[in-house]
Amino acid sequence: MRKLLEFLLFLALVPAFVRSVDPPLNYDVLGLIVFKADVKDPESKLVSWNEDDDNPCNWVGVRCNPRTNRVAELVLDGFSLSGRVGRGLLQLKFIRKLSLSKNNFTGTINPSLAQLDNLRIVDLSDNNFSGPIPNELFQQCSSLRVVSFARNNLSGEIPQSLSSCSTLTAVNFSSNQLSGSLPSGIWSLNGLRWLDLSDNLLEGEIPRGIEGSLPDSMQKLTMCTSLSLRGNSFVGEVPTWIGEIRNLQTLDLSGNRFSGQIPDSLGNLQSLEVLNLSGNGFSGSLPESMIHCKALYALDFSGNSLTGNFPAWIFGLDMQVPMLPENGPSGKIKDHSPSSVQPSFYNLHLLDLSDNAFSGEIPGNIGLLSNVQYLNMSRNSLVGGIPESIGELKTINVLDLSDNLLNGSIPSDIGGTVSLKELILEKNFLAGKIPIQIANCSSLTSLILSRNNLSGPIPVAIANLTNLQTVDLSLNNLTGTLPKQLANLPHLLLFNVSHNHLQGELPAGGIFNTISPSSVSDNPSLCGSIVHRSCPGVLPKPIVLNPNSSSDSPGVLSSSSNLRHKRIILSISALIAIGAAALIALGVIAVTVLNLQFRASTSHSAAALTLSGGDDFSHSPATDANSGKLVMFSGDPDFSAGAHALLNKDCELGRGGFGAVYQTFLRDGRPVAIKKLTVSSLVKSQDDFEREIKKLGKIRHQNLVALEGYYWTPSLQLLIYEFVSGGSLYKHLHEKAGGNSLSWHERFNIILGTAKSLAHLHRMNVIHYNLKSSNVLIDSSGEPKVGDFGLARLLPMLDRYVLSSKIQSALGYMAPEFACRTVKITEKCDVYGFGVLILEVVTGKRPVEYMEDDVVVLCDMVRGALEEGRVEECVDGRLGGNFPAEEAIPVMKLGLVCTSQVPSNRPDMAEVVNILELIRCPSEGQEELG
Template sequence: MEKLLNLLALLLFVPAFVSSLDPPLNDDVLGLIAFKADLQDPEGKLVSWNEDDYSPCNWFGVKCNPRTSRVSEIVLDGFALSGRIGRGLLKLQFLRKLSLSKNNFTGSVNPSLAGLESLRIVDLSDNNLSGPIPDEFFRQCKSLRATSFARNNLSGRIPDSLCSCSTLAGVDFSSNQLSGPLPSGIWSLNGLRSLDLSDNLLGGEIPKGIKSLYNLRAINLGKNLFSGRLPDDIGGCLLLKVLDFSENSLSGSLPDSMQQLTMCNSLSLHGNSFVGVLPEWVGEMKSLQTLDLSANRFSGQVTDSIGNLRSLRVLNLSMNGFTGSLPETMISCGSLLTMDFSQNLLTGNLPAWIFGLGLQRVLLSENRLSGSIDSSYSTIMEVSHQNLQVLDLSYNALSGEIPSDIGAFSSLQFLNLSRNSFVGAIPATVGELKAIDVLDLSENRLNGSIPSEIGGAVSLKELRLEKNSLTGNIPIQIKKCSSLSSLILSQNKLTGPVPTIIANLTNLQTVDLSLNNLSGSLPKQLVNLPHLLSFNVSHNNFQGELPAGGFFNTISPSSVSGNPSLCGSVVNRSCPTVLPKPIVLNPNSSSESSGVGSFSPNLRHKKIILSISALIAIGAAAVIALGVFAVTVLNLRVRSSTSRSAAALTLSGGEDYSCSPTTDANSGKLVMFSGDPDFSVGAHALLNKDCELGRGGFGAVYRTVLQDGRPVAIKKLTVSSLVKSQDDFEREVKKLGKIRHHNLVALEGYYWTPSLQLLIYEYVSGGSLYKHLHEEPGRNSLSWHERFNIILGTAKGLAQLHQLNIIHYNLKSSNVLIDSSSEPKVGDFGLARLLPMLDRYVLSSKIQSALGYMAPEFACRTVKITEKCDVYGFGVLVLEVVTGKRPVEYMEDDVVVLCDMMRGALEEGKVEECIDGRLQGDFPVEEAIPVMKLGLICTSQVPSNRPDMGEVVNILELIRCPSEGQEDLG
């Protein structure tokens, strides 16, 4: 019986035992495959993720716990993945680390990730996530230690639930568009070691209580809108090593408690409004390696205690009001590499110890330093010879000669001694500066010649010697400086010709030789310089014909003026015709014995029939007669061509777009994107001033009417010499013709001949925003509602252009048109694409014609031009719309720049007084002031500090409807 029971038990157990041999369904595999299904993987990084695998532990980017074989880490950084972060990850119940940084994920932060109770690290930085940080994300955090959403497009406030995550040690929300104040309980996270909220739109005062973060090692609140004073108790964070509150609107003096931060090695408070003297206790912060208090309002003398900072490597006190001389105690700062005291009020001599510290960068420009750079410093410069890379002493009152041993600074890359009172000759040893990129000795009292040894500076890119008393020739040895891009020698006493070898410096972009005594003819080879943007030889003694071709076809007349013997079309002076040598015949010689042009010196009884002077007079008269005849014929041909071109603008419609069937060069080619039939433009539309609507950087605009009665605007381009080839022109115009947005002026078609290009636009009846703001003061002013809609609509139009990778370049109130419904339409966009590749200097002179709207990066050749230059122009436009003032206004004895005026008003708390008085109280202050602040943010001097236009749209809609959040973005 017992055996029977045992057998029965065995039979019952066998099925369960056998079934346990089959692999169970793996949640980790299912979750990861579901997560992958929501992704695009262009580089095939996740090809090893196979749904038929039993375990994902060998999959690329996946790590498992060796004890449980469950997924513990997913690290997919930099895989170029895109899509949304799906719910498949919720299957991974033992996941401890999720890192998806440096990809292209979109959508919002998935709040359900908080359901993963084992999750300790979440890194979603460097993606394209948008929307607010969900409050639910931090409500269920059980063991979360570190989270990073840095460098996304997140907006809204920092959720209060963050303060409930007591386990958090690291938080990084930097480089987003987060706004509002800090959560009131943020200092309760006493486990925090690192907090980075920089580069957002956070504002308000920094609350007290920060001393409770006794574990804090690093805090960065820089590049925000915080105001008020630093918390008095900040010194309670005794373990703090990195403190960065730069580029805010903080004010007041530095709290004394900061002297307790003896472990702090990096303190950055630049770009605020701190006042007072540099406290003596700063010398007690002996761990400091970086101290940046630049761009504040500190005053008084620099404290001697700064010499106690033996570990200091970077010291930046520039753009303040410090006075007196530099403290001699700084000779004890033996680790110092960078010292920047530029733009202060320092006086006294240049201390000798500066050249004995082994510094790499010395910047003392725009002070009141005097005395000479004593050549005896060579006895203590041994270390500096090897280290010094940047020396800027410009805009001071230094005098004496430039030391002859300057060439000993073998590592020097940047030397600026401009705007001082240096005398004597340029030392020949400058040729020993093999690493020098920029040499600026301009606006001194230097004399003598430019040393031929300059050719030894083979890395030289920018040479500025203008406004001195230099004599002699331009040395031909300059040909060895093959990297030279800028050569400025104007306002000296140079003589001789322009060396032909300059044409071999193919990197040249800017040349200014004006106001010298140079002579001879300009080398024809200069037309071969491929990158030339500016060439000024005005007020010299040049003669002969200007080079023809390349850059010289569009050179400004002012760049060659003041040379009476120069000729060519640019100077409106025809060159003398080169006549052959006059033929003088000997009447006594026979045709057999002497050829044409022979002359017998033995003739005594016969005279020369025609004198040389008579022949020249006859030839000149003939040339004048031919010239008059040629001009008459050309005038007739031009009139005929104009009438033929205008008459040729007649067309029948097509299916997709219409084009004229003729290929006659005189008739040109007309394309209408809408296929409108019977299109015609009379010649009067382009010649009659009554039809002209305005003129801009690209040309004049005329109004005309189609045969069906519909008006259109015709832009007649006046940059024909810069326009691309016909194929490139048509390709770009057709791209622009496909752009349709209710806040952009629609391009309806175009007309092409080699000498005439027309763009056909929809006609916007309401005129320009400029006219509404500045030219019709007597009529009804724009209401606040209309102004806000204009700002928002313009922002949406620009955002659409930037989404299509089109930079406007020329945003201004005269290029924003108002339709009959008071809706704004941005015009003149994309026209720079019709021209060849042009540098910013050509764009600024040919296209960007509106003073006050141009972003500062146009003037800096090292900063890339991006969509952010449009953002700057938009910011100026915002301030113009709200205040009713022009970007730059000229008073009787002053010039007022709108941006500067508004920043001053913001600092003084008088922003509301700047609002256009014509609104007369008919506006909500709670909207107007944030709009003006947004305009100031958009006009930040640093491009990276400006928001994108898409973010601007979001912010404006939040200002208009703060309670609706981000659900309905336009």
Template sequence: MKMRRMVGLFVILFLAPSLVSSVDSTLNDDVLGLIVFKADLKDPNLKLTSWNEDDENPCKWDGIKCNPRNNRVSELLLDGFSLSGKIGPKGLLQLQFLRRLSLTKNNFTGKINPKLASLENLKVIDLSENSLSGSIPDEFFRQCRYLRAVSFAKNKLSGEIPPSLSSCSTLAGVNFSSNQLSGNLPAGIWSLNGLRSLDLSDNLLDGEIPKGIAGLLNLRAIDLHKNRFSGNLPNDIGGCLLLKMIDFSKNLLSGGLPDSMQKLSSCSYLNLHGNLFAGEVPTWIGELRSVETLDLSSNGFSGQIPDSMRNLGSLKFLSLSENSLNGNFPDSLINCSELLSIDFSRNSLTGALPGWVFGLGLQSILLSGNRLTGIIENPTSSSSTKASKQKFQVSSTMAYQNLQVLDLSGNAFSGDIPWNLGSFSSLQSLNMSKNSLGGAIPPSVGELKAVTVLDLSENQLNGSIPSEIGEAVSLKELKLEKNRLTGNIPTQIEKCSSLTSLFLAQNKLTGLLPSELANLTELRYVDLSLNNLTGSLPKQLSNLPHIISFNISYNHLQGELPAGGFFNIISPSSVAGNPSLCGSVVNRSCSAVLPKPIVLNPNSTGDSSGGGSFSPNLRHKKIIFSISALIAIGAAVVIAIGVIAVTVLNLHVRSSSSRSAAALALSGGDDFSRSPTTDANSGKLVMFSGDPDFSAGAHALLNKDCELGRGGFGAVYKTVLRDGQPVAIKKLTVSSLVKSQEEFEREVKKLGKIRHPNLVMLEGYYWTQSLQLLIYEFVPCGSLYKHLHEGPSENILSWHDRFNIILGTAKSLAHLHQMNVIHYNLKSSNVLIDDSGEPKVGDFGLARLLPMLDRYVLSSKVQSALGYMAPEFACRTVKITEKCDVYGFGVLVLEIVTGKRPVEYMEDDVVVLCDMVRGALEEGRVEECVDSRLLGNFPAEEAIPVMKLGLICTSQVPSNRPDMGEVVNILELIRCPSEGQEELG
């Protein structure tokens, strides 16, 4: 081949010298250019092995397309070849007939070379999904001639969008999405008259969207989502009459929707989710007759859902969640025959849920967090047949079979659960939690063969768990906690082989813990606490391989805890409240099992009715048995004496505690003035305000059912005063508080004077030499720890809630530090959430009650705060200051944002949260650390600076940490950006 090629060249060179230049170009330029281009690349998968420099032309090479008329390279398509290196233009500039250059989904690095745009015939250049960095060169677009489409999406580009972009008048498609571009959107971009598609999403662009967009008469799609654009939408956007796709979601846009948008009759996709739009949803929304997806969620829209929605005959997906909408469920939707999904969750809708909703043929119905009332009608009830009267194309049966997700949680529905749930045969997720539903769980739940999540928690359900639950074979999460369920846990549940979460806590379940649970090998989370379960724990449970949390506390279980598996590391709090359980975890040894004493009657006759029968020739054996019996009786007597002694001691302790509780019930006080006698029998009660009667709640001090939790300083109980006011009472651990009464009262009164909206109020105290109590306001919605790590996956804290908790906690600590009080024990279990979602920090200043403020004594008291404690606790030469609270706050911030615990114990590793986030920041992927359960529903412009602030607070050097007052100011700047914020961005 090479010899023939040389002969051919020899003949041409001598017979037609004038053709030398053009022939040499035809035979060599493209081959030479591509070989030079290849020389700079790494090709680990050998995708370019077909590129042979000895070939006459490259038209048969992989990734190459040629124009058949001249055999010149017209397209270079190397998508997904796993190539790396830099894109050098030196070789590519030889491809003078190249029309399309596509190098997507590789590992190219370096900067974009502006010379690439100088190729005369180049129309499409796609460098997306690589690792290109630097800015987009301004001269790139000054050289373009016939360029129609350019994509630099999903790289690491930074800087501003070059103004020269507007000079490339031939452009029809521009995609710079998923980079780190910043600055304003250049107004000249609206001069690109031929532009059909513009995608600048997922960047850091800010400022207002400039006016003049109406000049883009050919624009079909515009995507600016996930930036920092602010201000109003351009009033002239309605001039883009051909627009079909609009996505401005996850920005900071505000105001109302411009009236010109009603002209967008071709628009099929409109997404304005996650902005600051306000006012009523305009009635002209019904003019968007082509719209298929309409998402106005997470804004500030108010008023009722407009009736004009009935005109949206093409609508398939509708989301108005997380606004302030009110009024009844809109009847107008009955005309939207194409509708597949509605999401009205977290609004203020009222009234009943019409039965015809289930006849619409919807796949998803999300109505959680509203104020809907009444009963949930059975799918086949008469009122639900209204759908068929409207001439829908689906029968009722088919309509019910379409439903896949139904979420009615957090409303005020009452009555029974619909008895024929099985009609929803395709249902995958059913959530009716946090309502007032009663009655029994219908057996038809077993007909839900596809359901993976079943959440009926926090209702008033009674009766037993139906055995048919085992027929729901796809079930992964079963949540029935906080009801009134009775009976046994059905053994048929073992058929749900995919089950990962089983939550049955706070019911009235009885009977044994079924050994069949050991067959559920995918189980990760189990909570059976606060029931009436009895018997011993099946040893097979220790073989469950994936258990993360197993809570059986406050039941009536007995016997020895199984050995091995997760039982070797189970938390004591997970098995607490079972007095008859024994083992090292509960710090209670298991007594050896003794044979039952044999008691024989030596005077027995041969009467068959007697308890024993002996003939004269068995006299010798009778004597032997009597000796054995005496030995056994002696052992029994010893045991009996021990039992009596323990019982007497218990009665003495209970009597002493009861007298203390009675004293608490009978005593009273007002504003530090009441001081009854302080002997151990009566005690002293002081209330900082008012004079409540504790007699109605004193029993809680000895009632395990009223215990809210335990910490390093003691146990906390809930009780209710006679006037109906709930309070929380901390029963302090006596061994840690050996100060005199005078010192104790002086320190507690200082804490009692501290008042702040984000601090748990200390309302009083009780003192005897053997019993000290602190009386706090009751905060109803549990701890932050529970919301972050133990709450239902459907009811996770939103980013708005998390930011408010971070800011409120910061304000409370700043206030404490102004009062010269160090918290010492900040952690998520000490941050409580009230019924309005505000944080209240508790357990502050309790270290003041220790006999001496020694860091090692203190460390032992707050050892549950592992991961929150500042490094200076380990160094005697470093002074303990407010900066240790700042460190704990920084860890708490990272915990709130990531949803991860400060220290995570893996199978063969320990992950420290601060180190993980700091490493992610150094690698430029800090945004990946945000809690995945938020599903990207968070503003990166807030989340990333907040995480950076958390890392600053966890500096190893105390002096490098900011004061809490400075932290509050920084957080307020992040929430309301100003020019002083750049260093955190």
């Protein structure tokens, strides 16, 4: 540091001498040390930078010219650095490449970088730079070749001085907030090969030439290979001179407001590989001249108003179909079936013609597109059937023909599309059966055939498609039973067969344990608990807890077919005792002792459990004051050691405001969690208790802990839940070692999953009342599951003071309206608790922290830190800086909005879910410009 101070003083006092005499110290070393002093390095990536070194050539990220030992390149991409880019870099007089991409640098771009006369490549992409692009930066750029400021927060207009950089070959200003019109001189950059200004706020028209020729200002742009203006607000027609940029390989004008016809001159672009004109207002038909663009790899015309003939030039065909403009041109596709016909585009992998007004039939030789992987013709007016040659598309991954006027049947040749992952044929007039050959599409993840006229049974062979995640066969005329093998599909997330004519019993297991009733509704002959309809001839066997059993556990259950006539059943030990009189006395003594202990521990609770099932959760009558009732909503097997678990502290999982939770097992070996309620004196009557519990038992969501049953006696109430193995969110945040802390991705998923569960509860008119991190469980796949929802409704009245006392462990989560009798308790209470939970997940801190001489409220701490720009202090330090600020900051702000003191200022949970899904940033891989 002494050398650094000497050098800075030296520069301040005798600048002229410094310029005329070789300094005793290395400029590059000191310049980089000054740069490092302005930077935060949480991962210690720059630890090798030592001010005492003679040169920096062995430092990480630094590359020197081997002849001069002066810095030629500084590449620090993805180092998680933050702070500002200071003036230290100006000492690197011989640097040719400066790349600081994929970091968290802030502030404005330093215009003094223009003083680096040898600089050829500047890449500051994927940071948080803000403000305008300095005009001075391009006033002295005699050597600059590549500049990328992509994916920052830059604003203002593109500087006019950019037009003076005649040496530029690549410019990437995409994904910022740049506005205004393009500098007219940008089109005269004769060396430009790559121009990407996409995803900004730019506007205006592309200048037009005289009689279609290239404007004088653009005569030298003909060497450009990539032009992207995607996602701006450009208007007008695409000029015909675009076809004179004959070296173009990528042309992306999507997501603007271009109108008019697509120019015929595009046919001149014989090197064109990617053409994207989607999301504009183009009209008319596609130019047949494009038959000459044989290098096309991806072609996207979706989201326009194109009409007329279907593009048969794709197959190298001459359509020769007259246009009918007076009838709103419809055009038809001429089918050329000879096998000698070859397609124009051998390399075409993506073809998207969706959201237009194309008509006619799909050509019978569609199979000629032998390399296509993505084919989307949805939301047009196509008629006729699906050609059998569709099975020749061996490489296709996505086929979307939805929302057309297609008829006929699904061809059995569909089984030839062996690489198919998504088949979307909804909203057509397809009839006939679902072909069993579809089972050959072993990679299929989505099968969407809804809103057609399909009939016949659902093929059992579909159960062989083990990769299926989404199946929608709703609104058809399907008949028969649901194949029970469907329950074995391991990845199935959505299965909708509503509005058909299916019959019989719903499958058991898999997705059918948690399926929404709406997914199987309007099938009058389907039966099962989900559709509230009993299956004929299927009666659940009652289960009885035998108080006189000599088993080691007082919770052993046995089946009985004549429960109403016989309440006590001989256990195995009793049968053995018949043949061994000597053991009878011992058995009687053992049973007596166990019964006395059991009755004392449960205050004369249930001596008998009866299992009732069926769609209406019908009761089994109790015959005496000591008998209890067990109801399993799904008719699953009974407990093997349920009551034993309640007497064993080793089986206890935790305790909360409404009771203790224990783990036990069903007879089929499946674990369940039992909550033993400790609010017996406040619980409603049996009828009210059962009514509320059955409502909660019908609520199913992938992010909610499923309530599977209950047990009732006047003095003992048990709730039976699915067992979630991963422990609570509280333990993951506050009790696990730092090495096992949750990643940012895992935290975001927990926040989003919890939000979805609460939104679902609110749609079902259920308020949670008791949201906190200890009530959010994590399953084996890392998904959150919210438990203990709606239990406050078991109280005889929703008195806020009684409720507060029952959930006092939720200190810090409770909305302020709990303290005010005049404010109605609504779903906004859950929103408040969720906001606190967001901040707890992001920061890793408890809602209220008790210090030696202070109490820190999490909401206040985060609000103050954000207002002062101290973002790093808010995010859990165990993340080590490995989090995207563009996600973390909006998430924390959302948490603060949710914890507004005024309930009406808080968003609904459905809105919260939408906001979170918008915040999530897709990971984008960006190749280095060079």
